Amino acid sequence: MDWTNPHYRSNAQFDGINPSLHTPISPDGRPVIGERYTLAARQGVAVVLRQGERLQLINPHGSQVCDLWAFCADGLHEFMSMEHVRAQLSRTVPRAGDPLCTNRRRPILTLLDDSSPGVHDTLIAACDLPRYRSLGVPHYHDNCSDNLRLALAAIGRHTQEVPAPFNVWMNNPVDGDGNIGWLPPVSQPGDSISLRAEMDAVLVMSACPQDVVPVNGADCVPRELAFCVHMATA
Ligand SMILES: [Zn+2]
Structure with missing residues (x-):
C-alpha cells in the first residue's frame, strides 16, 4: 500500500520519526516496578500498567507539560476520553480523587494525588505536524501526536486515532468570554501526580x-519528565 497517498493514509501513520520509536522501556512496555525512568525532552513513551498499579508522573523542572493518554490493554479502540471525563465530573479539569473514564464511560484511571496547584488542560488537542506548519515551522518538528504513534509502535501496538490527551500541567485558562489563554505552567520543580490503573491499560x-508557544515555560525550552510505577496495594 502506498502510505504516501493521502487517500490511503491512516491517522495511525506517523509523519516523521524520532528516538521514541526505538527507546521503549521494555519490548512489551512493562516497567520495572519502583524504578525511576526519565522521559527525554520532546519524546514519548508507552507504559503498560496492570489493574491497581500506580503511575507517578514527575515534573523535575516544573515547566514541562505532559500529554497523557490511556488505552484499554485489551483493545485500543477504548481509551480515556476527555469529553467523557468532563461530562462525568461536570468540570473541565480533574482533581485528586477523580475517576477518569473511557469513551465507553468505564473508569480506566483514578487521579490519586496532585502536589501541583492543579492547573491542567483537557481542551486542547495534541500538537501535530500541521499545528507546527500553521505556526510557521517549515521543516519536520517533533510533536505529541507522532510521539504517541511512535511510542506505541515501539511496543508493537498502534491506535487508529489520536484521542484528546489529558494535558498535565498545561495552563490554558478559559475566561468569562470563552477565550482560551496560552500560558506557562504554574507547577513547581518536583511536582508530581499519581494515577491508579482501574483496568489493565496502556499509558502513553x-x-x-x-x-513556539510558551506552554512549556516562558523560555519555550522543552525539558524532560520522569515517572515511576508502583505496585498495586490491597
Ligand atoms: Zn505537544
Missing part, C-alpha cells in the same frame, strides 16, 4: 516538544 506520555 509525551514530553510536549512545543517550543
